[in-house]
Amino acid sequence: MYEIVSIKLAPSDDQSHFHADLVGYVSKHIPEEPVMVPPERIIQRMVLGEKFVVTVDGDPVEVSAGKCLKCGLEPYLKTSADTGDVNRIEQLPSI
Numbered sequence: 086m087y088e089i090v091s092i093k094l095a096p097s098d099d100q101s102h103f104h105a106d107l108v109g110y111v112s113k114h115i116p117e118e119p120v121m122v123p124p125e126r127i128i129q130r131m132v133l134g135e136k137f138v139v140t141v142d143g144d145p146v147e148v149s150a151g152k153c154l155k156c157g158l159e160p161y162l163k164t165s166a167d168t169g170d171v172n173r174i175e176q177l178p179s180i
């Protein structure tokens with residue numbers, strides 16, 4: 086299991102909001118420096134059976150493939166704790 090801990094945002098094509106350009110994950114084996122990869126890479130690894138989470142209010146919540154909550158862009162990452170147009174991954178510390 087891997088934890089997504091940081092994000093690099095980039096403006097959407099129409100500049101109205103931000104998208105995850107890269108996300109950073111850590112694991113027990115690599116706790117120091119987050120490994121930054123595009124969301125598509127996370128989705129590929131989830132398809133292969135790997136599990137990714139984010140911590141929300143101290144609890145791990147599962148990450149899955151989805152759409153941007155604001156414009157519907159796919160592929161994108163979502164969490165089971167997203168509400169309204171708030172994507173919990175986009176709330177992570179930005180680098």
Ligand SMILES: [Zn+2]
Nearest residue numbers: 153155156158
């Ligand atoms: Zn969007």
